[in-house]
Amino acid sequence: MTDARPIAIFDSGIGGLTVLAALRRRLPAERFVYLGDTARLPYGTKSAETVVRYAVRAAGFLAGHDAKLLVVACNTVSASALPALEEAMEVPVVGVVAPGARTALAVTHGRVGVIGTESTVASGAYGRALRALDPEIDVVARACPLFVPLAEEGWWDHPVTREVAALYLEPFARGRVDTLILGCTHYPLLRPAIAAAVGDDVRLVDSAEAVAAEVEALVARRELAGSGGGVRLLVTDAAARIDRIARLILPDTAVNLELVDLPD
Amino acid sequence: MTDARPIAIFDSGIGGLTVLAALRRRLPAERFVYLGDTARLPYGTKSAETVVRYAVRAAGFLAGHDAKLLVVACNTVSASALPALEEAMEVPVVGVVAPGARTALAVTHGRVGVIGTESTVASGAYGRALRALDPEIDVVARACPLFVPLAEEGWWDHPVTREVAALYLEPFARGRVDTLILGCTHYPLLRPAIAAAVGDDVRLVDSAEAVAAEVEALVARRELAGSGGGVRLLVTDAAARIDRIARLILPDTAVNLELVDLPD
Numbered sequence: 001m002t003d004a005r006p007i008a009i010f011d012s013g014i015g016g017l018t019v020l021a022a023l024r025r026r027l028p029a030e031r032f033v034y035l036g037d038t039a040r041l042p043y044g045t046k047s048a049e050t051v052v053r054y055a056v057r058a059a060g061f062l063a064g065h066d067a068k069l070l071v072v073a074c075n076t077v078s079a080s081a082l083p084a085l086e087e088a089m090e091v092p093v094v095g096v097v098a099p100g101a102r103t104a105l106a107v108t109h110g111r112v113g114v115i116g117t118e119s120t121v122a123s124g125a126y127g128r129a130l131r132a133l134d135p136e137i138d139v140v141a142r143a144c145p146l147f148v149p150l151a152e153e154g155w156w157d158h159p160v161t162r163e164v165a166a167l168y169l170e171p172f173a174r175g176r177v178d179t180l181i182l183g184c185t186h187y188p189l190l191r192p193a194i195a196a197a198v199g200d201d202v203r204l205v206d207s208a209e210a211v212a213a214e215v216e217a218l219v220a221r222r223e224l225a226g227s228g229g230g231v232r233l234l235v236t237d238a239a240a241r242i243d244r245i246a247r248l249i250l251p252d253t254a255v256n257l258e259l260v261d262l263p264d
Numbered sequence: 265m266t267d268a269r270p271i272a273i274f275d276s277g278i279g280g281l282t283v284l285a286a287l288r289r290r291l292p293a294e295r296f297v298y299l300g301d302t303a304r305l306p307y308g309t310k311s312a313e314t315v316v317r318y319a320v321r322a323a324g325f326l327a328g329h330d331a332k333l334l335v336v337a338c339n340t341v342s343a344s345a346l347p348a349l350e351e352a353m354e355v356p357v358v359g360v361v362a363p364g365a366r367t368a369l370a371v372t373h374g375r376v377g378v379i380g381t382e383s384t385v386a387s388g389a390y391g392r393a394l395r396a397l398d399p400e401i402d403v404v405a406r407a408c409p410l411f412v413p414l415a416e417e418g419w420w421d422h423p424v425t426r427e428v429a430a431l432y433l434e435p436f437a438r439g440r441v442d443t444l445i446l447g448c449t450h451y452p453l454l455r456p457a458i459a460a461a462v463g464d465d466v467r468l469v470d471s472a473e474a475v476a477a478e479v480e481a482l483v484a485r486r487e488l489a490g491s492g493g494g495v496r497l498l499v500t501d502a503a504a505r506i507d508r509i510a511r512l513i514l515p516d517t518a519v520n521l522e523l524v525d526l527p528d
Contacts, residue, residue, distance in 0.1 A: 149413040
C-alpha cells in the first residue's frame with residue numbers, strides 16, 4: 001500500500017528549501033509540493049496576528065493540492081500559528097519547533113540557546129516547548145534580524161557575517177550554553193560563521209534535520225509512504241532574486257519556480 | 265481660500281517617514297495621512313508585478329481618505345508603479361524618482377551614481393529620468409540590499425554598516441561619480457556611513473528633500489494650501505518593531521500608529 005498524495009511544505013519564503021532538501025534525503029520516494037509566500041515575506045518581522053492570517057490562507061491553498069500532510073518549514077509560522085493551522089487542516093501538521101526542541105534536549109547538558117527572527121523569539125515558543133519536556137532546562141533566546149538578509153545576500157561565510165555573528169551571539173559564547181537551536185530556516189546556511197562565534201564545543205541543532213526525522217517517523221507510523229518522487233516549487237512572487245537564492249540552496253536540483261496567486 | 269483635505273503619503277513601510285518629516289518642515293499647515301503597508305514590506309525585493317498590485321490597492325484605500333494629492337514616498341513604487349497609480353488616482357501623484365533626478369542634475373558635473381533596492385535598480389527608472397533630462401549624463405547604479413535591514417536594526421553609523429557601505433559603494437569611490445542619489449527612503453539614515461565610504465567630495469542627493477520641495481511648489485501652483493496641520497499614521501501590521509523604528513525616525517513627533525486592514 002502506498003499513498004501517492006504529496007507532502008506539502010509551507011514557508012514564508014525560500015529558506016524552507018533547507019527543510020525540503022533534508023526531507024528529500026530521507027524520503028526520496030515522496031512527492032513534495034512546496035509553497036513559499038514570497039509576495040509577503042518576511043514573516044519574521046511581522047505581528048503574530050498577520051502571520052496567522054497569512055498562514056491559514058496558505059494552508060487552505062495547499063489543502064487544495066490534496067496533500068497527505070503539511071510540514072510548516074517556517075519557524076515564525078510554527079511558533080505563532082500552529083494551533084490555527086491544525087484547526088484549519090484535516091491532515092497532520094508538523095512544525096519545526098517541537099522537533100527542534102526534542103533534538104536539543106537529547107544532546108544538551110542543561111543550557112540551551114535559541115536564535116531566530118524577532119517574531120519567533122518574541123513568541124517564546126521554543127522556551128515553552130523545551131520547558132514542557134524538561135522544567136529544569138535553562139533557556140536563553142535572542143533575535144538575529146540581520147541573519148536572513150545576510151544569507152539572502154549570499155554572504156554565508158563572509159567577514160561581515162562573522163562580525164555580525166560575533167555581536168549577536170556574544171550571550172551564547174564562552175560556555176554560557178552547550179547547545180544552540182538554529183531557529184530559522186536560513187540559519188543553517190550560516191553555520192560556519194555561527195560556529196566560529198559560539199565556539200566548537202557548542203552543539204548546533206538544525207531544525208531542518210529534526211523535522212525531517214519526525215516526518216519520516218510519522219509517514220512510517222501512519223502508513224503514508226508514497227512512491228515516485230518529484231518536487232513542485234510554488235511561489236507567490238517570482239522576483240529574479242528568489243530564483244537565484246533557490247538555486248543557491250538547492251544546487252543539486254533542477255529549480256523551476258511556478259508563480260501562483262494565493263486568493264486574498 | 266484653503267483646501268482642508270489631507271496630503272496622502274504612501275510607502276511600503278516606515279522608511280517614508282523621512283519624506284513625511286521633510287514635508288512637515290516645509291508645509292507645517294498641512295494635514296497628512298501616511299499609509300505604510302507594513303504587512304507586505306519590503307517591496308524592494310519583489311517583482312514589479314507584485315509591487316504594482318500592492319500599490320494600486322493602497323492608492324485606492326487612500327483615495328477613500330479624500331486626499332488632495334498623493335506622495336509616493338517609496339522609491340520602489342515610484343520606479344515601478346507610477347503610471348498605474350496616476351491612472352488609478354484622480355488627484356495629482358508625486359513620486360520620488362523625478363524630483364531626485366532633477367536635484368541630482370542641478371548639482372552634478374556629469375557623473376551620477378544611484379543606489380537603491382534591487383527592484384528600484386532593476387527598473388532602471390533613475391537612469392531613464394536622468395537621461396530624459398540630459399542624454400549625455402553618465403549614470404552608474406547599484407543595489408544595496410543590506411542597507412534597509414541595517415537601518416531597521418538601528419545600526420545607522422555602526423562599524424558593520426561602515427564596512428558594508430565600503431563594499432557596496434566601492435564602484436562610486438575615488439572620483440568615479442561626483443553625485444550619489446540615495447534612492448531609498450531608509451538611506452538618509454545611513455548618511456554618515458555612506459559619506460565615509462564615497463568620500464566627502466561626492467554630493468549626496470536625498471530624495472526626501474527633493475520631493476518635499478516639489479510638493480511645496482505643486483501646492484502653491486494649484487492653490488491647494490491647507491490649514492491646521494496634523495498627522496495620521498496608518499499601518500497594515502503593527503509589530504512592536506515598527507513602532508520602535510517609527511520613533512527612531514520621528515524623534516520629535518508623538519507617534520501613534522493606527523492599524524488598518526487593506527481590503528485584499
